[in-house]
Amino acid sequence: MPVVLILDDRVTNRNIYSRLAASVGAGVTVQAFGDAEEALDWIERNPVDLIITDYKMPRMDGSEFVRRVRAKPPCVDVPIVVITAYNDRSYRLSALEAGATDFLLSPADRYEFTTRVRNLLELRRQQLLVKQRAHTLERELERSERSREALLRNSREALAQVIDTVPAMISATDRDGRCVFVNAYHAALAGATPNDLVGHDPGEPFGRAHAERSRALDRLVFQSAEPLPSYEEEVLDANGVRRVFLTTKAPLRDAEGTVVSVLTTALDITDRKLAESRLRHLAHHDGLTDLPNRVLLRERLQRELARGRRGGRGFALHILDLDRFKAVNDALGHHLGDRLLCQVADRLRALARTGDTVARLGGDEFAILQVGVDDPEDAAALARRTIAALAEPFLADAQEFRLSASIGITFHPRDGTDADELLRNADLAMYQAKEEGRDVFRFFAADMDRRAREAMALEGELRAALARGQFVVHYQPQVNLRTGRIVGAEALLRWHRPGGTLTRPGDFLALAEETGLIGPINEWVLRTACAEAAAWQREGLRPLRVSVNLSAVQFRKHDVRRLVVSALEASGLDPVLLDLELTEGILLENDETVAQVLRDLRRLGVRFSIDDFGTGYSSLNYIKNFPVDRLKIDQSFIRNLRTDPSDTAIVRAIINLGHSLGLGVIAEGVETVEQVTQLIAEGCDEIQGHYYSHPVGTQELQALVRRMNGVSAAPPRDRQAGDGADGDRGAP
Numbered sequence: 001m002p003v004v005l006i007l008d009d010r011v012t013n014r015n016i017y018s019r020l021a022a023s024v025g026a027g028v029t030v031q032a033f034g035d036a037e038e039a040l041d042w043i044e045r046n047p048v049d050l051i052i053t054d055y056k057m058p059r060m061d062g063s064e065f066v067r068r069v070r071a072k073p074p075c076v077d078v079p080i081v082v083i084t085a086y087n088d089r090s091y092r093l094s095a096l097e098a099g100a101t102d103f104l105l106s107p108a109d110r111y112e113f114t115t116r117v118r119n120l121l122e123l124r125r126q127q128l129l130v131k132q133r134a135h136t137l138e139r140e141l142e143r144s145e146r147s148r149e150a151l152l153r154n155s156r157e158a159l160a161q162v163i164d165t166v167p168a169m170i171s172a173t174d175r176d177g178r179c180v181f182v183n184a185y186h187a188a189l190a191g192a193t194p195n196d197l198v199g200h201d202p203g204e205p206f207g208r209a210h211a212e213r214s215r216a217l218d219r220l221v222f223q224s225a226e227p228l229p230s231y232e233e234e235v236l237d238a239n240g241v242r243r244v245f246l247t248t249k250a251p252l253r254d255a256e257g258t259v260v261s262v263l264t265t266a267l268d269i270t271d272r273k274l275a276e277s278r279l280r281h282l283a284h285h286d287g288l289t290d291l292p293n294r295v296l297l298r299e300r301l302q303r304e305l306a307r308g309r310r311g312g313r314g315f316a317l318h319i320l321d322l323d324r325f326k327a328v329n330d331a332l333g334h335h336l337g338d339r340l341l342c343q344v345a346d347r348l349r350a351l352a353r354t355g356d357t358v359a360r361l362g363g364d365e366f367a368i369l370q371v372g373v374d375d376p377e378d379a380a381a382l383a384r385r386t387i388a389a390l391a392e393p394f395l396a397d398a399q400e401f402r403l404s405a406s407i408g409i410t411f412h413p414r415d416g417t418d419a420d421e422l423l424r425n426a427d428l429a430m431y432q433a434k435e436e437g438r439d440v441f442r443f444f445a446a447d448m449d450r451r452a453r454e455a456m457a458l459e460g461e462l463r464a465a466l467a468r469g470q471f472v473v474h475y476q477p478q479v480n481l482r483t484g485r486i487v488g489a490e491a492l493l494r495w496h497r498p499g500g501t502l503t504r505p506g507d508f509l510a511l512a513e514e515t516g517l518i519g520p521i522n523e524w525v526l527r528t529a530c531a532e533a534a535a536w537q538r539e540g541l542r543p544l545r546v547s548v549n550l551s552a553v554q555f556r557k558h559d560v561r562r563l564v565v566s567a568l569e570a571s572g573l574d575p576v577l578l579d580l581e582l583t584e585g586i587l588l589e590n591d592e593t594v595a596q597v598l599r600d601l602r603r604l605g606v607r608f609s610i611d612d613f614g615t616g617y618s619s620l621n622y623i624k625n626f627p628v629d630r631l632k633i634d635q636s637f638i639r640n641l642r643t644d645p646s647d648t649a650i651v652r653a654i655i656n657l658g659h660s661l662g663l664g665v666i667a668e669g670v671e672t673v674e675q676v677t678q679l680i681a682e683g684c685d686e687i688q689g690h691y692y693s694h695p696v697g698t699q700e701l702q703a704l705v706r707r708m709n710g711v712s713a714a715p716p717r718d719r720q721a722g723d724g725a726d727g728d729r730g731a732p
């Protein structure tokens with residue numbers, strides 16, 4: 001509601017002006033005063049939107065009145081109209097100087113008066129609106145200012161908290177090396193509070209050397225005004241824990257760009273470093289024994305080779321392979337096998353000197369890198385100590401175990417100039433040690449390499465032989481000592497090599513086993529033997545048993561049950577006529593799996609003999625557990641049967657053992673009439689050997705059976721002892 005104040009000492013004028021002002025709009029309120037003091041007093045307490053005052057008044061002129069109105073803060077901008085006479089120019093100037101807004105001439109024109117009042121009230125309304133808007137804006141601005149400040153304050157606090165909790169030591173130091181800021185992490189590691197450190201050298205709690213290095217780097221930043229590349233440093237914290245930091249230093253500038261302090265940020269990378277080193281350890285160590293693995297051994301070999309090139313001392317590389325460990329592992333279970341391997345690792349560790357490396361290359365294969373040796377005798381001495389250390393019984397699950405290892409040694413620089421060559425040659429030497437009876441060590445010799453190459457060539461030839469049908473099966477008769485009749489024949493593999501030579505399995509079986517070729521080769525022998533034995537009957541012979549050798553590798557890698565059944569079905573041979581010769585190794589290695597296969601085949605009628613009996617463990621346990629029919633006495637006991645009383649005793653014991661378990665006993669490698677006589681006297685059931693016949697081809701065997709089975713059981717008296725050479729020939 002607009003309020004108009006009228007001041008005029010003359011009543012008539014006051015009334016006229018009041019009426020005119022009120023006529024401007026319905027809502028206009030008019031306050032009229034005859035006395036200036038009264039008007040000023042009222043203004044003091046009430047809002048006013050327009051003041052209309054006469055200039056000439058008895059106690060206070062218009063200029064003075066205007067000045068006093070303007071002196072009141074709410075009225076600095078209220079429009080004031082001063083009414084003067086036409087010629088009162090000097091009054092007007094004085095009123096303007098005092099702060100008057102406009103003038104009206106007296107006597108006032110009605111229309112001019114109301115228009116002027118209306119315009120000035122509208123101006124005032126706008127003025128008030130602007131004022132109000134400005135005020136609102138100001139308040140909003142103030143409010144947002146306040147919230148911005150709060151935000152800034154909050155974010156500063158949050159930042160401070162973040163800075164305090166990041167796993168980094170953050171500090172700033174001035175030109176004098178005094179701390180101007182430090183975070184809580186830094187203080188905690190220093191065993192202090194941030195307040196303790198401010199004003200002092202923040203590196204001091206971590207030792208003099210650390211502090212000096214840090215100050216020197218700070219000086220560098222002040223000089224160059226550039227950040228330093230980050231670097232890794234180790235710090236011993238207040239608890240004595242060694243920590244690793246990735247540290248950076250950068251200049252902090254003031255508003256003018258002058259470097260005023262150095263900000264040091266040291267990120268705690270201790271955990272990352274630990275994880276890295278754990279990963280590195282895992283990549284370089286064997287999970288079971290924690291010994292260095294092949295990768296690390298190779299690195300150490302490279303290091304020694306580099307040392308050698310710089311004139312360093314020689315070194316020896318020992319490769320150790322545990323003898324028959326696979327059988328132990330399979331028989332006793334991997335859990336126990338693992339424990340034995342850990343014990344082996346401990347014993348080897350104990351043998352090594354500082355600088356040597358004991359590594360596990362995988363499975364039952366270990367290595368020792370023996371450094372600083374110039375005399376091969378030093379390597380031989382370590383190998384002897386190794387063999388002796390492993391000869392001591394091992395204890396696991398309250399049982400004693402005996403282990404041994406075959407060791408191959410290469411010597412640098414004599415046996416190789418790079419890591420691969422040394423490893424390969426040590427391997428060759430280790431295989432040589434295995435071949436020479438195990439539990440021994442052998443140094444690498446140049447001809448081992450040649451032999452390895454020959455073996456590779458032989459492997460190629462064997463593959464070709466299989467593909468080109470160069471194998472044949474020869475049969476060696478097995479004679480019943482009571483009847484003198486041929487009751488069976490052992491199938492023995494022969495290789496007709498291009499050029500006409502006939503090669504015996506001893507020359508290639510080991511390689512065939514190693515390369516896995518034994519699988520397809522033996523399968524071929526089994527199928528051929530079954531087929532030919534079935535043919536013998538079709539060609540008029542009485543049923544004759546055929547014995548076929550199986551290899552441990554077949555049991556490990558092939559489905560023997562399926563293979564035998566398929567060979568029998570394909571040939572039509574009566575299963576009771578098939579005798580499978582098993583070595584003790586097969587029975588030892590596979591235990592229950594093998595027993596099940598044998599039991600299944602036994603149900604079909606297939607027979608089983610234990611080959612080379614007496615040379616291995618001769619365990620009564622497996623004779624009891626497996627469906628065995630015959631024991632085959634190894635030829636090594638037959639050779640000196642007449643002359644060596646212990647051989648006689650062993651043969652007698654085997655025959656008695658077999659008979660008491662209800663098994664048949666056959667002696668192999670029988671060459672002389674004396675051996676035959678002795679075996680008859682001991683009660684042996686059957687014999688096989690050169691005395692009766694060398695292994696012969698299938699046709700010759702048939703002829704031999706026809707001839708022999710027609711005559712008496714007793715050995716012919718005119719037979720000479722075997723000629724010693726086992727070249728395959730026809731029977732006598």
Ligand SMILES: Nc1nc2c(ncn2[C@@H]2O[C@H](COP(=O)(O)O[C@H]3[C@@H](O)[C@H](n4cnc5c(=O)[nH]c(N)nc54)O[C@@H]3COP(=O)(O)O)[C@@H](O)[C@H]2O)c(=O)[nH]1
Pocket residue numbers: 476490491492493504505506509522525549550551611612635668669670671688689690691695722724726
């Ligand atoms: N897994 C397979 N093994 C096989 C196969 N064929 C043979 N073999 C095994 O190879 C080893 C050597 O066999 P071989 O050279 O054939 O020698 C056999 C006989 O020829 C030899 N023998 C026979 N009588 C005498 C003799 O009076 N004196 C003498 N010095 N040697 C003789 O003995 C070998 C027969 O051995 P065995 O098998 O233990 O009865 C040999 O271990 C064969 O088993 C095959 O196909 N698969």
